[in-house]
Amino acid sequence: MSVVTEWAQAFMSPSPVALVIAVLLVLSIPLFLHSFVFRASGLTTLPSILLIGPSGSGKTSLLTLFERGKSAAQTHTSQSPISAECHLPIGTSASSDKYRSINDPTALAHKKFLLLDTPGHGKLRHHALSTLTNPQNLKGLIFVVDAASLSAGDEGLRQTADYLHDVLLLLQKRMESKNKAVKALKEIPILIAANKMDLFTALPAALVKSSLEAEITKVRTSRSKGLLDSGIGMEEDGDRDEWLGEMGSTEFKFKQMEEFDVAVEVSGGNIVGE
């Protein structure tokens, strides 16, 4: 019993050791908590660009080309997303930099950005779509398509148009989202990169654009006529607007997306080959 009281006395008495320990604890706990809680969020993330597109269009290839600079690595079907840190060449300046001095030393440094690659396989597209619904410093999208598989009546054209339709619809509805990060995407440019232009059957960029527009028109109408989802009524906003682009328009044009601050541009090129 006496031992217990002795201990209690020693514990309660204002000894210098106890004081030092108390002060140390008081000072260190906030520091410890801060480091523990904020470690995960890390530094500000680099501006990122999302690579998106159907399987086999050349997304991973493009990523490696950007990263390595000289030539793309050999690639296979992706199963998981990957990000790579890439540099803009020296001398490229953003439009927001136009008021900077020419002698500003930052212009001479490489500008870094993150390129996010996503798997294009039908079962794995949720990776890409979740990046869109929960973006982190997302600056733009590159939708890679295989220009050689976009001829009329081709299965590839349908798959591509389906995917592009879904992505555009998601972006169009981003303002309705409750997620703040999504709303922060004020303007988002999309580059439709028509890959594999070195192939004989590849369509030129202008034709890629028009055939995608035509196919998206079809997707849009058939979606509007299709059956309801089994999950209807699961979310509160029952009468969601599922129509992509301008209401009542008979034909879909990428221009209609500008209303929603989504600028779409098509350009051709090839990652491998001459």
Place this chain on the structure above:
Amino acid sequence: MLDTFEILTTSGVVLWSKSYSPISPAVINSLITNVFIEERTLPGARIADDISAANNPPYKYEQHTLKWTTVKELNLIFVAVYRSLLHLSWIDKLVDNIKTIFVDLYGDQLKKPNTTIVECHFDEYFDQQVKELEKNAINKDTRVAEASALEEAPISISGNLGDEPPPMPGVLSRGQSKNIFKDLTSNESTPIATPDTSRPSTPASHILTGKSGPGGKGSRRARKAANTPVYDSSGDESHKKGKPKASGPKKGRKWDAEGMADEDSDTPLDYSAPANGATSGEDESRPRTVEGVDQATWGSKTGKGQFVLKDLDDQVHLILASADAKKETSTAASTGVFGSSISAIGGLFRNVVGGKTLTKEDLDKAMKGMKDHLLKKNVAHEAAMRLCEGVERELIGGKTANFESVQAKIQTAMEASLQKILTPTSSLDLLREIDIVTSPSTLSLQKKRPYVISIVGVNGVGKSTNLSKICFFLLQNKYKVLVVACDTFRSGAVEQLAVHVRNLKELSAREGGEVELYQKGYGKDAANVAKDSVTFAAQEGFDVVLIDTAGRRHNDQRLMSSLEKFAKFANPDKILMVGEALVGTDSVAQARNFNTAFGAGRSLDGFIISKCDTVGDMVGTLVSMVHATNVPVLFVGVGQHYSDLRNLSVKWAVQKLLSSN
């Protein structure tokens, strides 16, 4: 010979590859899509992660066979491609060894974030492994066959043949080995049988060495490189064995039979001591040398590495040996009481705070709970097992996030897993597919023809009801539909459809759809009726043909076999199977049997899961059927009305499956 060996990441970047003869990238792409993404191979094949390639089923694509293994924490895949015709017994070991070496050498580089570049100079290591294993394999090919013969023979030899199975198919090796055994016995007996010549055996042994010299050259080098001392010792043993026999008399030449035998056992000692070393061992010493080589490749450093690649050899062996040792220590992990209690407290703390590295033990209990939960949701046992195994495989070795419990982690992983299994590979827009067939674009060379949908299923699941629901949906979209009654068996089936068609006609009269019934009465062959109806529809300009079939029990071979003919005659664009949500474990067998019933090259195109409104949250049948066949669910039936047909919303299904009431 190998065609290609590739090391790639799950994100699709090839880190290193070696190609002996170029193969199409489609070979490996199809491995990835079928095995890894769609998981078409049967479950249970990959329970643990770091298992050897031998336990992963080989994947065959056209004329290539692919052997593969993965390293999950580094997201690596190792694939070896070779022609299916070749029988390469050492591939498994090559893949495993390469995996160990590569991870050891470049593991650090692979963990870096935000980069795909891995600096590797791996060619030498790979070549060394291929050379070594190939040589060992050549040795073993001959030896194992012979050794197995010895095992069969009355002389029992306690040779540990290592864990390599005999590479040749059993029958062949047995036949060969018997011959060899005969040779051996005849060799032994010849000197006794012909005692009159002085040294009949010595020239014979010379000839023997001469013969086997060139053949055994490779093996000799390999063995020397591998481990000479072990061989020597075994050679010594065989010498010793010979000695006691020869001990008695002096080595003078005796001309009687016994003396001759003595001399024999001596003369080979004199003459063929080097020869014995050169040939791949003649009798008892053989299995021991095999053992020696095995030990050398796996265990200690070689004493005499006279190879050009000596240092590389050593390094590789060191890596392999240390990996082995690590494996052993990890299996026999035993820490002191103090250490274990500390780690237990740490584990408890981490359980709450997060950042805990998950092991199988941590997961087991929670996984069992998850499995029971799935079973309660009417998921078939087989499918639940597969899902749980998949989740477990994904989580073991991972870490929980801050303030995340193990259960929450499993929940999210299961959600992702369910989403993956239910999401179709390609979009399922029926209307667009019909449009493409019925009004093909002018550029494509296809002719306009009706789109044919046929509906199959077990008795009483709602084939006719769902057919009329689809018909109603198509009529709303202004198609001209022909309904075909191919149930020529059950009385009243045709009349039932006629009633549906009459109703639909009335309903759609205003909307502009058009529907007709095609029927030929009872007792006719369903396949012929279907064929005739399709030609009729093409003539009359119908857009869609909907074929109703008779219900059949999925394990009745007689009824199921007629489906193959049906599929061939009617040639439907879509074969949909109706399955009811009420069915339990049987759903897997139903789906599987129907999926294979249409003959090679034709399978189901989609499921309609009917009666989903009657089961509440227990929509496990969806998962079971997709699990069994990898065929997507096209529609779900949610009520009694014509309009109660829905597309499957994956989110909805996953939410129902994981809801806990």
